[in-house]
Amino acid sequence: MKKQKLPLLFLALPGIILIFLFGYLPLFGLVIAFKNVDYSKGIWASDWVGLKNFEFFFKSNDALRVTRNTLVMNALFIVFTLIVSVSVAIMLYYVGRRMLRVTQTVLFLPYLISWVVASYALEAFIDARYGVVNQFLNFLGLKNINFYYLPKWWYxxxxxxxxxxxAGYYSILYYTRLLSVDPSLYEAAEIDGASTWQKIRYITLYMLRPLIIMLCLIQIGNIFYSDFGMYYFLTKDNGMLYSVTDVIDTYIFRALKTVNDPGMGAAVGLFQSLMGFILVLASNAVAKKIDEEGAIF
Incomplete structure (x- = not known):
C-alpha cells in the first residue's frame, strides 16, 4: 500500500515545497508586526512595541473608508463573477460544444493578461478625448465624460x-464540473417532460452547488485582500478616485512609501489574514448546513 502511495507523494512534492517556502516560512515574519524594526539591529534584536504598529491603521481617518471599499468591491466581485461564470459555463455545456476549444481560449485569455496591459486597453475605451466611449457619445451629440475625474463610475x-x-477562468472550472455529470440524469428529466430551465435549475445548478460553495468560501477568505495591480494601474493611482477605489492594499502601499516602516505593513497584513480566517470559519459553518459536500472542512 505504501509503495502505491509513493508516486502520489512525489507528484505532490513540488506543491508541498512551494506551500512550505511561501506559506509557512513567512509566518516567522509576523513578529515584525509587533516590533519597531531597526535595520542595524536586525528583526529579532529590534525593540518590541506591542500593538503600536496597529494604531497607524486603526486610528487613521481613512481606515473606515478603505475597509469599506475593500469589502464592497470584493463582495460585488464574488456575486457578479459567480453569476456570469456559471451562466457562461451552462451556455458552453448546452450550446457551445462545437467550437469548444476556441471558446475556452477566448474565455481564458484575459486571465493571462497583466493589469498593466489591461489599463492601456481601458484607457483606449474611456479616455476623455479619444476613448471609444466618448467618441460614441460625440456621435450621439452628447458631452464627453472624463471618467478619471468622476468616482461615481468606478464601481x-x-x-x-x-x-x-x-469570469472566463471560473467558467472553465464550472464547465469541467458539468462534464462529469451523468447524461442519463438529463435524459430521464427530458422523458419526464422537464423544460430546459427546469433541467438547469434542478440538475445543473444542483450538481454545481458544492463547487460554487467551495470557490465562494475561498474568495470570502480573501475578502480583506485586494488585487493591488488592478486598482493601482487601472486608476493610475489617481487621487480624485480614492473615495471609491482606495482599498487597504493601495492605502498601505502609499503609507509605506512615506513612512518606510515595515512593521505597519506587517500589522495590517496580519489584520487582513485574521479577519479572512474568521470569515472562512463562519462561512464554512454556514456552508455545512447548506451542503456538507461543498464545505472545505
Missing amino acids: LIIVICYIWKS
Missing part, C-alpha cells in the same frame, strides 16, 4: 474589468 468600471479578466 461599475472596476467590476466590469474584474469580470472580464476572471
